[in-house]
Amino acid sequence: MESMSRPLVRLLGQGVRWASSLRGGGSAFPGLVMEKLHPAFVAEELAKLPHGVVVISGTNGKTTTTKMAVQLLRSQGLRVFTNRTGSNFVRGVAASLLAEMNAFGRLDADVAVLELDEAHAVHFVKQVKPRYALLLNVMRDQLDRFGEIDTTRRMLSQVAKATTGTVVLNREDPRIASLADDVAADATVEWFGLSDALRPMFPSDDDMRDVLRQTENVELDSAQPSVARPAADVVLNAVKANSVDLDVHGQEHTATIDLYGVYNQYNAAAALALALQVLGDSADVASLVDELSRVTPAFGRGETVTVEGKPLQLLLVKNPAGFRLSLASASADDYATMIAINDAYADGRDVSWLWDVDFDSLRAGGVDIVSGVRAWDMALRLDYDLVEVGSVETGLESALKQFIAGAGDRPMRIFCTYTAMLSLRKILGGMTHVDTI
DSSP states (O other): OTTSOHHHHHHHHHHHHHHHHHTTOOTTHHHHHHHHHOTTHHHHHHTTOTTOEEEEEOSSSHHHHHHHHHHHHHHTTOOEEEOTTOOOSHHHHHHHHHHHSOTTSOOOOSEEEEEOOHHHHHHHHHHOOOSEEEEOOOOOOOHHHHOSHHHHHHHHHHHHHHOSSEEEEETTSHHHHGGGGGSOTTSEEEEEEEOGGGGGGSOOHHHHHHHHHHHTTOOOOTTOOOOOOOOOSEEEEEEOSSEEEEEETTEEEEEEOOSSSTHHHHHHHHHHHHHHHHHGGGOOHHHHHHHGGGOOOOTTEEEEEEETTEEEEEEEOOSHHHHHHHHHHSOSSSSEEEEEOOOSTTTOSOOGGGGGSOOGGGTTTOEEEEESTTHHHHHHHHHHTTOOEEEEOOOHHHHHHHHHHHOTTSOEEEEEOHHHHHHHHHHHHTTSOOOOO
């Protein structure tokens, strides 16, 4: 760094980023170059933003909620920088910055909205103090990476402590709600949540454990009183076919949510609560609620492509709660169904979580094909729930081709882990139009 000026280092990084894009990959590599040559690059550039930095983290829903929050803020006139590829290391954010800057090193943005997974967020906030944070939930996910669930909570605690302005918390998740005690004295806490009627639809991890214990005939103390919850800026009151009723600062609103999965309706409440904090008094609530109807799925999160004239939906699954909610949202028997389970680092090596998912809803229609590195594990799990499996094919490409050929006139859906989803999108890109990430 002594021998090169910062503008030259930045230009070198942009050059590396351009060369990497020509080769069709390596989205974080230019950021690694900047990390080595100019470690303070990300912190210096983000410090220039007038509305500061927003960090969104938690186990489930980060990508879709980030996409929603970005769209809501842009609809109100803010210029938003985001790490849209989902690369959430510090170096991934650096690479995204290089991609968005012009040749003079200027970033055309008012605010940064960044999706960060729990472990990477800890490192990020050591360099960049967010002005806002949205913390969604803590579920049992990738225990081989993060350890026990309370370890994940401690990671998110570091984000809460580092936030200088407002931390928006999910009042229905006890581990997230407890983070209010960790927020800095000069920062504020705001909330989003559910009506009492909807709480059973969106179980916390503790609720999930209770359900499992009940199925194992472990007696629970049903007389235990419910804990009082703080008032929330945004409350999801009711869920309908493709719309929701929201209580926003005490006023009722109905919003159209044209996204697959009831969990995305909860994500919408979280994104709206965050947008209200960033926008402050300038927020146009009615306009924000209306904008929710124009949000499209994030890649692999209910994304639909057309193959041979038929819709094929990609549904990311990575832990028991997410898979359960995805199955609950799915039509029981009119779809051709494929499940693809990998166990790469990004998926989580431990797939024992599959045994915490109830697959009874697939029993009527069965599963046409199971694929991925852990296809046989998935097939065994389905067998225990008496779900018929048409075939098992570990190779994703051959499985996908068999699946499409055998679907007939039925619409198609694939439940898949993260790396399986990326591979399937690439294969589908050779068959039909697939939006770039």
